[in-house]
Amino acid sequence: MKYDPNQSIQIPIQDLTVGMFVTAIENNKRVNLANAGRVSHQASIEQLIERGIQFAWVDVALSEKGCQFPKPKPVQQSFDSTLMASTSSASTAESAEPHHPVESKxxxxxxxxxxxxxxxxxxxxxxxxxxxxxxxxxxxxxxxxxxxxxxxxxxxxxxxxxxxxxxxxxxxxxxxxxxxxxxxxxxxxxxxxxxxxxxxxxxxxxxxxxxxxxxxxxxxxxxxxxxxxxxxxxxxxxxxxxxxxxxxxxxxxxxxxxxxxxxxxxxxxxxxxxxxxxxxxxxxxxxxxxxxxxxxxxxxxxxxxxxxxxxxxxxxxxxxxxxxxxxxxxxxxxxxxxxxxGVYPVGSVVELSDQRLGIVWVSNAHEPLKPEVKCFYSTKYTRFTEVTYVDLKKVPLTIGRAISPTGLNIDMSPFYHV
Incomplete structure (x- = not known):
């Protein structure tokens, strides 16, 4: 069974329990999770509370049997399928308004x-x-x-x-x-x-x-x-x-x-x-x-x-x-x-059509041939370049080939860190 965020109900974060299927979180704006799923243990809930999250959106049908749900509050916000983020940052909910590309990045x-x-x-x-x-x-x-x-x-x-x-x-x-x-x-x-x-x-x-x-x-x-x-x-x-x-x-x-x-x-x-x-x-x-x-x-x-x-x-x-x-x-x-x-898994090394080398950084489930790539090296000029994040959905570039991490005599390990 696939989850449908439109079917989720909003509950106070204090009412969230292990086994509930979380699709979104909310502080002052709803943020739909890119990787929705069931809460596996209490520590995850405590982390959300510590980060100031006030509400969770849960799918009742996909939650484990026996979960007790409070009466849902009336929903006043429309579902935005393009609004996705992760729970791991205290600023997650705020990132729901990408008006400034640099700030959003x-x-x-x-x-x-x-x-x-x-x-x-x-x-x-x-x-x-x-x-x-x-x-x-x-x-x-x-x-x-x-x-x-x-x-x-x-x-x-x-x-x-x-x-x-x-x-x-x-x-x-x-x-x-x-x-x-x-x-x-x-x-x-x-x-x-x-x-x-x-x-x-x-x-x-x-x-x-x-x-x-x-x-x-x-x-x-x-x-x-x-x-x-x-x-x-x-x-x-x-x-x-x-x-x-x-x-x-x-x-x-x-x-x-x-x-x-x-x-x-x-x-x-x-x-x-x-x-x-x-x-x-x-x-x-x-x-x-x-x-x-x-x-x-x-x-x-x-x-x-x-x-x-x-x-x-x-x-x-x-x-x-x-x-x-x-x-x-x-x-x-x-x-x-x-x-x-993914055809190009996160962490794998690829060469783009402009001969830049990079690490696949963010997957793209809808267009697997167009992930985001963290570029740091030019195979054309055989030198390191300024680190840039290239979203292949937004530029006229393609992945030319996948490369074994040991296929080139360069140390790529520092670039696996943010």
Whole structure:
């Protein structure tokens, strides 16, 4: 079911509760959210109150059952479908009047800055958690679910508020910490994909946790094989496949781990034709979340630098995913994944038709070939340029090609920050 902002009711922010589906917020003007969704925990409500938000607009039909709604007040404002903003800035509601382009841009960047700082915190905490999990597993210590649950809630909030900020932060990679970053990125992509497929909050939470633990068995794989800078021999590959066998035992030590999280971990190497491992499941034996995990795991691995290969561009990775359908991957789901993260995903590097290089900064769901790009380099003159934000909806430029972040010998990392 899709939400219709016209069907939303206005309630005082103090009456907002966990489980309600929020479509807009209001201080003195209504601001419709670009990423509407259910409130996942009380901390999100407290943040809105602290930022001076007075009212929330909620869709009763899409809210969880059992939510108690006060009698709605008469609506005196018309719905403006072009008025969108995020909840992460105290000035969000004020940015609803873009009379001055420069001022509007400044306000939007301020909001993105706040969201990106929050995303950086969420990603940082996730990497620490992943490292802690691997360490505890290596030492055969029981794993606790409490910290993972809390982090999963924060991740879901970030995806609901500003997925662009989250994916821009997660796009910064370091091949020396691949195992940690891969687990975190798979978690982020699974939640984003799950939101796109309109899965409920509890399922999103299990997807996030499943992503974090999905490669847990690799801690027991021989280090020389795990980090071998060349193709594995058949014997070495058989040993690598054992990480899924190891994972089955490890997951038993995580008390309270949900079945979806377990499936994400144990099914991300299964294939539609039954030739995958560890169980050789096929077709209908593979649930939706199992099929999702295979797609996301392969995509993130392809777009990362590894000890034995350079990262692919998103466009190259999409071609590989499509080539693996329908025998290995669910074809319909692969197309949905590409639509979800965009032909040019946020955080990917592209070259414009005027030979400027930039990072895809803001997605455009309605026109995916025309995102906003943060330009900082000229491939024509091989030099850095003044940073400019180019909205391809408003200029006669196009994206010429997608480029792997390691395709050029320049340090792009500073430009991933606002």
């Amino acid at each position: 400044t306000r939007r960047l301020f909001s993105r800055d706040a969201n990106q700082k929050r995303a950086t915190k969420v990603i940082g905490e996730a990497r620490k958690l992943a490292k802690k999990l691997l360490s505890q597993t290596f030492d055969s210590k029981p794993l606790q679910l409490d910290e993972l649950n809390q982090w999963a809630d924060e991740l879901i909030d970030s995806v609901m508020v500003d997925p662009d900020a989250l994916h821009c932060v997660s796009a910064l990679r370091n091949k020396d910490t691949y195992l940690l970053e891969h687990s975190v990125n798979v978690a982020c992509l699974l939640v984003t994909f799950g939101k796109y497929l309109e899965l409920d909050t509890q399922t999103l939470k299990q997807l996030a946790i499943g992503g974090i633990v999905h490669d847990i068995g690799k801690i027991k794989v021989d280090n020389d094989i795990l980090h071998k800078p060349s193709k594995l021999t058949p014997q070495e590959f058989e040993h690598m496949k054992l990480h899924q066998v190891f994972a089955q035992d490890m997951l038993k030590s995580i008390k309270g781990l949900g079945p979806i999280s377990r499936d994400v971990c144990l099914m991300h190497h299964e294939k539609m034709d039954g030739t995958g491992y560890p169980f050789g499941l096929s077709g209908e034996q593979l649930p939706l979340h199992g099929r999702m995990s295979s797609i996301v795991d392969i995509y993130d691995a392809l777009t990362a630098d590894r000890c034995y290969k350079k990262a692919m561009s998103s466009a190259e990775a999409f071609k590989v995913l499509l080539s693996l359908t329908p025998h290995h991957l669910d074809k319909e789901l692969v197309y949905k994944f590409i639509n979800c993260i």
